[in-house]
Amino acid sequence: MGETSGLNYLGIRNVREVYWNLTTPALYEAAIRRYEGMVSHLGPFVFRTGEHTGRLPKDKFLVQESSSQEAIWWGPVNQALSEESFEQLRRRLLAYLQGKDLFVQDCYGGSDPHYRIPLRIVAERAVHALFARTLFVREMDRSKLPHAKPAFTIIHAPDFHADPGFDGTRSEAFITIHLGKGLVLIGGTAYAGEIKKSVFTILNYLLPLQGILSMHCSANFGPSPDDTALFFGLSGTGKTTLSADPHRTLIGDDEHGWTDSGIFNFEGGCYAKAIHLSATGEPEIYAASQRFGTLLENVSLDVETRRIDFDDESLTENTRSAYPVDYLPHAAADGMGGHPKNVVFLTCDAFGVLPPVSRLTQDQALYHFLSGYTAKVAGTEVGIRSPEATFSTCFGAPFLVHPPKTYAELLKKKLAAHGSRVWLVNTGWSGGPYGEGSRISLAATRAIVRAICNGSLAKADFVAEPFFDLQIPRACPDVDAAILLPQSTWKNPENYRHQAQRLAALFREHFARFGSDVPADLAKAGPLI
Structure with a gap:
């Protein structure tokens, strides 16, 4: 696609350049040019998220709108944001994006072709487009990408901050989900996990309506x-x-659905805690975290040798390693099990x-x-x-x-x-x-x-x-x-x-x-x- 007009349905206009579905090496290059992180020894891309190094559950909102409000479990977990406040925040975000470069990734939430949903991530930073490409299920036939029609779009702008008194948010950071419009707005935080968990929240809404159990769990199988x-x-x-067992086949490490046919992974990647990661304790995850195409979030890096230190928790204990699931030697190619x-x-x-x-x-x-x-x-x-x-x-209240x-x-x-x-x-x-x-x-x-x-x-x-x-x-x-x-x-x-x-x-x-x-x-x- 490669044209700004492809985002007109979102009201995004007057941006400088839109980079559509760049490959992993191209996103590396873009992120480096934009000083978003560094390439470490053996190839992982290391980046920092600044002030917020974990999820912000108190800053997450669901829009109270007619198509979904009767089904939602309202309360401390699912805080309501009015449609008026959402629209106001959206207009201000669109104004902020004018004149900026944007990075778009089209992918899927869900490995089962019968139940997956098409996703589009529109990111202010190349590194977050790379995160989406790594974590979600990719479309392997690139000829289909120009014709992608997302069911849900996530606009991710960590450098845009809300005005709580004006926008109805709790702080300058926000994660707002409009289920009716299929639109998620994330701002004020660069923590990549908010992208991942927004998709999980969406699937936790959609799949039970079809009789499918959405689950916060990992999964593997034996012979x-x-x-x-x-x-x-x-x-x-x-x-x-525990699911990364060398004697069993990994389906996925975090989020799955249970259909009448069996289990399927929601994602195409893993988002493992990296603090104190070692070759002896978790050899497969450690090896996957040492490869090109892996993102290391808030992991310490020696800027001279470019070697990483998984034991350094000076930034946060919630250091993360994001890598494609097939970086593990015993991963199910189709992300499905019985x-x-x-x-x-x-x-x-x-x-x-x-x-x-x-x-x-x-x-x-x-x-x-x-x-x-x-x-x-x-x-x-x-x-x-x-x-x-x-x-x-349900071992996952923040996402129900x-x-x-x-x-x-x-x-x-x-x-x-x-x-x-x-x-x-x-x-x-x-x-x-x-x-x-x-x-x-x-x-x-x-x-x-x-x-x-x-x-x-x-x-x-x-x-x-x-x-x-x-x-x-x-x-x-x-x-x-x-x-x-x-x-x-x-x-x-x-x-x-x-x-x-x-x-x-x-x-x-x-x-x-x-x-x-x-x-x-x-x-x-x-x-x-």
């Missing part, structure tokens, strides 16, 4: 796609790390109370899905400095659009239809709370997940846990049996009981908020105390 496993969890719980045999809920328990692994009944699965308990880890959101206990409904029961009902139907086993895996603390106990080792968690996926753990003997009514295996291959029963790892059993009571109270308090929106009997699947 065949029929041996699929899902890993639910918030950032920092291990979704990316119905899952195993579903794993990952939690990072800062109380040190939950066992490293437990088996859940279907009611418990729905209870813990709706609870979404974990600890937010440092850096993933502004203001988080140390692990903080939180409940994120419909009421939680919509997703829970879909999960219930899927589990019943396909007989998937559900497990709760704690990647957090053992032997005491954060600051006293120790983090459960990655080696132990990997062994647990391996036993889940190969079916051996399902054959174990189980013992009932007395506080949350969880079924805990007495033994697991390659795991010290002493850590499986959490109360036995504490020096003082009374301290464990006290912490268990505290956590149980938090579970009950959170679940009570659902009121009559969920079946009353479901609350009985929670803590016993």
Whole structure:
């Protein structure tokens, strides 16, 4: 296309130059010319996001408009912005873009051709167009790109700042989504994750309307796609790390849909946490993060040697590596898999109370899905400095659009239809709370997940846990049996009981908020105390 007129449908006019669907090398060159970052040793592109190094959930808004407002779960997660305020913000943004260069990438949200949505990202910076090209599903037939017709367009302008008093936003940064117009406006923040999560929010709205469960999870499969496993969890719980298994095929590391045919990845790339990344701990992700075409966000770089330091957290603990999923040696080419045999809920328990692994009944699965308990880890959101206990409904509350029961009902139907086993895996603390106990080792968690996926753990003997009514295996291959029963790892059993009571109270308090929106009997699947 290559002409400014191609953006007329957005009202974008009088811009200097529009660069349409540049390749990765061309975007590298453009970003370097514009001083947006540096090429590091071995080829990754390193850039910084400035003031904001994590998501801004309090600055995200959905436009209250007639086509979608009845379906939206309004509240702290989905804050309403009036159509008038959105239109005012849009006009000011369009005025700002005049005289500027723009970088456009046409791609897809979703690897399944039956359910994917065409996307267009219009970026003020070349590096964010490169991010979109890396993270979303590419159109491999370039002859189709000039005829692309996006269902949703994202305009990304990090150097444009809102006026809260005038525009109705909370701050100068904003993420505003108009579902009716298929338009997303992002400004005041250069953190690339806002682009990614805006698309996830859109798919969380569209897919359940078609009976498809949209999920904040990673996925892989074993010898065949029929041996699929899902890993639910918030950032920092291990979704990316545990799904990148050299003995299994990766479908995707973060966002998926569950259709009547199976699982499909929403993305064509991965967005892994890079802090303390090492060749020994996460060899495949480490290798992918050392290649041309990878973007390293807020990762430290020696400007003389151009070598990167994954252990430097001076900018943020939320350093990120974005790379195409096929940079991993065991990735599914089509981003699809079968119905899952195993579903794993990952939690990072800062109380040190939950066992490293437990088996859940279907009611418990729905209870813990709706609870979404974990600890937010440092850096993933502004203001988080140390692990903080939180409940994120469906393990992805910041990105839900419909009421939680919509997703829970879909999960219930899927589990019943396909007989998937559900497990709760704690990647957090053992032997005491954060600051006293120790983090459960990655080696132990990997062994647990391996036993889940190969079916051996399902054959174990189980013992009932007395506080949350969880079924805990007495033994697991390659795991010290002493850590499986959490109360036995504490020096003082009374301290464990006290912490268990505290956590149980938090579970009950959170679940009570659902009121009559969920079946009353479901609350009985929670803590016993």
